[in-house]
């Protein structure tokens with residue numbers, strides 16, 4: 001009550017017309033992208049595809065090329081990978097509703113082009129860290145569907161041995177899966193510092209949400225990264241909401257790609273996997289050449305609710321959802337690839353069918369996996385990378401120290 005009476009009229013939240021978010025890239029440019037000249041017959045022969053000319057907005061930075069060198073195999077793989085992420089999230093949604101998955105679970109339905117486009121632009125030697133909406137990234141970084149679903153189910157075959165759950169998935173070159181909003185950004189700067197210090201010739205992709213962008217520690221990380229010219233591409237995955245709060249209500253300035261001030265920036269159409277791939281390839285070359293950090297903004301949209309407890313309808317209109325769904329990254333790519341004769345509609349359906357089958361099989365395997373044993377040894381294992389554990393680990397209080405091999 002008090003805050004309501006005290007709030008002056010002048011600071012009413014700015015409202016954005018629903019369904020007309022300023023920085024959506026609503027690009028339906030088939031006429032321009034149809035007809036690839038010199039489409040090769042061979043799957044592995046490089047050729048170029050156009051990138052829609054409204055895909056990027058720059059800040060003190062040259063835009064990426066508006067054509068992407070790729071192959072038919074890669075284009076089909078991009079479609080396959082996004083379909084895998086979508087299907088895996090859909091299955092996670094059902095398992096949650098069947099009460100087989102409990103606790104937190106944040107799905108990335110709608111945002112697939114970001115995880116997939118990035119992975120196709122980097123190598124496994126590059127590092128990636130993100131927040132808790134991480135299932136797609138885990139898959140793209142090399143986690144199997146079985147290990148991700150088993151983790152969600154809390155089973156031994158889970159990627160964190162069934163003890164981490166949705167927000168805590170890790171694998172080589174993938175540093176999670178982090179639940180504290182904004183806190184992974186300085187960790188990512190630290191990973192980039194390690195890369196520079198050790199003279200490894202690779203980059204860190206450091207992702208956070210539009211909600212996280214207002215955290216102080218994010219800006220501290222920007223500062224050090226710029227001071228030390230760290231090889232990092234910060235990336236704000238702007239899905240337009242932090243829980244039920246729109247970006248416009250939470251951020252005094254929603255041009256997230258400009259918020260590094262002294263760091264060059266780029267806004268990318270995050271609903272177009274080809275634009276994301278082109279942008280990250282371009283950014284990686286820039287950062288690797290020793291030019292210091294970049295700040296990217298992937299303009300995307302989350303089709304589902306924030307988490308499983310949010311139907312995602314109370315704070316946005318049906319019209320807005322409908323408009324954004326017309327921009328679906330998977331069907332847009334499928335339409336383009338059919339237009340370009342990269343595959344036929346039947347071949348696309350065959351990819352869909354094989355993805356469903358593979359996910360069904362891996363989920364069945366995950367469901368067979370047992371739960372972790374209820375023993376202190378198992379509970380305290382995997383806090384550190386196996387083989388690097390100290391022999392004592394702290395419990396909730398100072399007198400709760402656990403010593404290896406000491407069953408409690």
Ligand SMILES: Cc1ncc(C[n+]2csc(CCOP(=O)(O)OP(=O)(O)O)c2C)c(N)n1
Nearest residue numbers: 133179180181209210211212239241242243
């Ligand atoms: C430090 C901290 N404050 C608050 C929360 C609660 N919280 C969880 S998700 C979230 C919204 C974050 O939104 P955004 O960064 O846009 O990520 P998105 O969910 O859209 O992917 C908040 C406030 C938290 N996890 N950590």
Ligand SMILES: [Mg+2]
Nearest residue numbers: 209210241242
């Ligand atoms: Mg968000």
